[in-house]
Amino acid sequence: MDCKLVLRSGGEPVRFEVGRGVIIGGEEPVVIAGPCSVEDPEMIVETAMHVKRVLVEKLGLRNVVIRGGAWKPRTSPYSFQGHGEKALEWLREAGDKAGLPVATEVMDPRHVGIAAEYVDVIWVGARNMQNTPLLRELAKTDKPVLLKRHFGATINEWLCAAEYLLAGGNDRVALVERGTRGFNEYARFTLDITVVPVVHEVSRLPVIVDVSHPAGKRSLVPPLIAAALAAGADGVMLEVHPRPDKALSDAKQQLSFEMFEEAFTGLRRRGLI
Ligand code: PEP
Ligand code: MN
Numbered sequence: 001m002d003c004k005l006v007l008r009s010g011g012e013p014v015r016f017e018v019g020r021g022v023i024i025g026g027e028e029p030v031v032i033a034g035p036c037s038v039e040d041p042e043m044i045v046e047t048a049m050h051v052k053r054v055l056v057e058k059l060g061l062r063n064v065v066i067r068g069g070a071w072k073p074r075t076s077p078y079s080f081q082g083h084g085e086k087a088l089e090w091l092r093e094a095g096d097k098a099g100l101p102v103a104t105e106v107m108d109p110r111h112v113g114i115a116a117e118y119v120d121v122i123w124v125g126a127r128n129m130q131n132t133p134l135l136r137e138l139a140k141t142d143k144p145v146l147l148k149r150h151f152g153a154t155i156n157e158w159l160c161a162a163e164y165l166l167a168g169g170n171d172r173v174a175l176v177e178r179g180t181r182g183f184n185e186y187a188r189f190t191l192d193i194t195v196v197p198v199v200h201e202v203s204r205l206p207v208i209v210d211v212s213h214p215a216g217k218r219s220l221v222p223p224l225i226a227a228a229l230a231a232g233a234d235g236v237m238l239e240v241h242p243r244p245d246k247a248l249s250d251a252k253q254q255l256s257f258e259m260f261e262e263a264f265t266g267l268r269r270r271g272l273i
Contacts, residue, residue, distance in 0.1 A: 001156050001159070001160065003156070003159055003160040003162075003163035004163075005163055005166040005167060005171075006159045006160075006162050006163050006166060006203050006204065006205055007159075007202060007203060007204065008201075008202060008203060008204050010166075010204055011171075011204060012204065013025065013204045014171060014172070014173065014174070014204050014205050014206060015206070016144050016172040018065060018101050018103075018120050018121045018144050018172075019101035019120035019121075020099065020100060020101050020120075021062065022062070022063050022064065022065060022100075022101050023063055024063070024144065024174050024206050024208075024234060024235065025174065025205075025206035025234055026063070028061070028062060028063050029063065029229060029233060029234055029235040029236065029273070030063040030064070030065060030208065030234065030235035030236075031051075031055055031061060031063065031064050031065070031235060031236055031238075031264075031273075032064075032065040032066075032067050032103055032121075032146075032208070032235060032236070032237040032238070033051045033055070033064070033065075033066065033067060033237070033238050033239075033240050033260070034047055034048065034051065034066045034067035034068045034102075034103075034239070034240065035047055035067075035068055035069075035239060035240065035241045035247065035254065036069055036072075036212075036239045036241070036247060036249045036250040036253075036254060037068065037069040037070075037072055037080065037082055037083075037087070037247075037248055037249045037250075038068035038069065038070055038082075038083060038087035038088075038090050038091050038104075039083070039247070039248050040090070041090040041093065041094075043241070043242050043243075044066075044068055044087075044090050044091055044093075044094040045090075045093070045094045045097055045098075046242045047066070047068075047094070047240060047241065047242060048066045048094040048095060048097060048098040048100060049094075049097065049098055050240070050242075050257050050260070050261075051064065051066060051098070051100070051240065051260070052064070052098040052099070052100060054260060054261045054264055054265075055264060056100075058261075058265075059264060059265070059268055059273065061273065063235070064100055065100060065101050065102065065103050065120070065121060066091070066094060066095050066098065066100050066101070066102045066103070067102070067103045067104070067123075067237060067239075068087065068090075068091045068094075068102070068103075068104060069082055069087070069104060069105050069249070070082050070083060070084055070085070070087035070088050070091065070104050070105070070115070071084060071105065071106065071107050071108065071111060072105075072249055073105070073107055073125050073127045073128070074249065079249070080248040080249055085114055087104075088104060088114065088115060088117075088118035088119065089118065091104060091118065091119065092118045092119065095120075101119075101120035101121065102118075102119050102120055102121070103119055103120065103121035103122070103123055103146070104118075104119045104122065104123070105122070105123050105124070105125045106122050106123075106124070106134065106138070107125060107127075107128050107131070107134070108134070109131075109133045109134045109136075109137040112134070112137045112138055112140075112141055113141075115143075116141050116142070116143050119143070120143065120144075121143060121144050121145075121146060122138060122141070122143050122144075122145050122146070123145070123146035123147070123148060123176065124138065124145065124146070124147045124148060125148055126148045126149065126150050126151055126178055126213075127150065129147065129148060129149060129150040129153055129157075129158065129161050130150065130153075130157070130161055132164060135161060135164035135165055135168070136164060136168055138165060138168075138170060139164060139165045139166075139167070139168020139169055139170045140168060140169065140170070141170065143172075144170075144172035144173070144174070145165055145170060145172065145173050145174075146173075146174050146175075146176050146208065146237075147161060147162050147165065147173060147174070147175055147176065148176040148177075148178050148210065149175065149176065149177050149178060149180070149195070151178070151179060151180045151181050151189055152180065152181060153180075155195060155198060155199070155202075158175065159175075159202075159203060159205075162175060162203075162205060173205055174205055174206040174207065174208055174234065174235075175195075175199055175203070175205050175206070175207045175208070176207075176208045176209070176210050176237060177191070177192060177193075177195045177196070177207060177208075177209050177210065178209075178210035178213045178214060178237075179191045179192065179210075179213055179214025180192050187214060187215060187216055187217070187220060188213060188214060188215060188216025188217070188253070189213060189214040189216070190214065191209070191211070191214035191215075191224055191227070193209070193227055193228065193231050195207065196209065196228065196231040196232055196233050197231060197232065200232065206234035206235070207233060207234055208233060208234055208235040208236065208237055209224070209228035209231075209233045209235075209236050209237070210236075210237040210238070211224035211225050211228055211236055211237070211238050212237070212238045212239040212250070212253045212254070212255075213250075213253070215253050216252060216253050217252055217253055218244065218252065218253055218254065218255050218256070218259060221238060221253065221255055221259075221263065222259070222262075222263040222266065222267075225238065225263060225267060225272075226267060226270065226272055229267065229272045229273060230272060238255065239253060239254040239255065240254060240255045240256075240257065240260045241254040241255070241256070242256075242257060243256075244256050
């Protein structure tokens, strides 16, 4: 493999600040939580304040980021596609209110500049892992990038996609595992937890686990958070919504506020967070 900047031998272990003192790749795992999509200004504020109350105020965690989609990669063109730039404004306001950094997904290279005006972290969704014009554009921003693994990609393909970012000048990069296609018809994707120790062995990039998209169903989310943290992930990403059954995207997998609080209190009891 000629993608060498991402390897352990490519330099120091990657560790970076995303804003407001939140560190990715440090001692404590990061928790990136929020709705699948930013649906309106109120729901994102409600969610950000709940995440802050539980994780920061109750459990004393420091590495917390609010997520929310503005441009959504939907399977059907008739499904809700996201509110675009308006959603970014609402997300930023919610983050400022909660005092937490915010993250969103960008799919189109033309949106990188707009997103960078509003958010602290940009993620590349699974479907765009090898969208090389997007990766080249993101290599030029001063924002950290989280690169999700495509559900059909090998580890080396994923690492080489990350190499585009590093080679282009952006070394504030973390990898995100979010499940691959498999044979388990009871979950949406198969969460490949082995990538956590594998990435730590071969790469100097932090690895975060998105536990919501492989689950596809909210009851499966809390055990997957535990699995990711027990395996040594540098963080978890998950979806939480004030009224998940009414969500405009991924209604089945988003945690309710109650389940979110219960899940993280349980993790604390078990010493996992
Ligand atoms: C998301 O995080 O909302 C998302 C669409 O995830 P993925 O790209 O992993 O499917
Ligand atoms: Mn989603």
